[in-house]
Amino acid sequence: MVSELPFRDTPALEALASRPDRLAHLDPAAITAAQDLLRVSKKMLGAFAQAFAAHGLSPGRYSVLMALDVQRPSMAPSEIADRLGVTRATVTGLIDGLMRDGLVAYADSGADRRRKAIALTPAGAALIDTVLPDIFQRMADLTAPLTADERRTAVTLLGKVEDGLWAMGGAELETQA
Numbered sequence: 001m002v003s004e005l006p007f008r009d010t011p012a013l014e015a016l017a018s019r020p021d022r023l024a025h026l027d028p029a030a031i032t033a034a035q036d037l038l039r040v041s042k043k044m045l046g047a048f049a050q051a052f053a054a055h056g057l058s059p060g061r062y063s064v065l066m067a068l069d070v071q072r073p074s075m076a077p078s079e080i081a082d083r084l085g086v087t088r089a090t091v092t093g094l095i096d097g098l099m100r101d102g103l104v105a106y107a108d109s110g111a112d113r114r115r116k117a118i119a120l121t122p123a124g125a126a127l128i129d130t131v132l133p134d135i136f137q138r139m140a141d142l143t144a145p146l147t148a149d150e151r152r153t154a155v156t157l158l159g160k161v162e163d164g165l166w167a168m169g170g171a172e173l174e175t176q177a
Contacts, residue, residue, distance in 0.1 A: 037161060044142070051138055055131045056101075060086070062131065064094045065103065065120065069128045074107035074117035103127060 012031050016023050045059070052062050067083050068075060075083075081091040095118055098104040103124035107117040120128070143151055 048135070048138065051134055052131075055127065055134070057127075057131065060084075060090070060094050061098060061103075062135070064091065064098060065124055065128050068104065068118065068120045069125070072120070074119040076115055076117055080118065098124070 012035060013028050016026060016028055016031060049059060052059055057065070063084050064080055067080050071079075071083075077091050077095060078088055080095075081088045084091070095104060101123075102121055104118050105121050107119035143154075146154060
């Protein structure tokens, strides 16, 4: 198995400095900030993935269950995809797995029988009730070192970083499912 270097330990600044003809226009502080964001993001994703896995979930499956939990009684798969910022194909795969596990089911869609609606099953609702205290505690612990002002600043700054992602890749970027 190949061990990975933390982003901060990669020789990015040296590589930048060694190519002044092609990379002189780039700000070394921007490269360092991006590396730090990537490093922390990777650790956060790993920590939360472990928490979800302890409950038999992935981040994507958790996201679908949460979307359905707050939008009861049901949602169309396309609405779930839009809410989560993922493709319909991604949501279809997640829903199929959640159905196999008995956590979601097709719901009565009323007069329009062409509209597929998905709803939590009692088992899905119970799982969310079980998972939330752990996940929300982790979220609170994650930001506990920050003051209220620092949390607001972090949210603002992360919004700007997200804008950078859109500028970088536009609509092709999909959140991790």
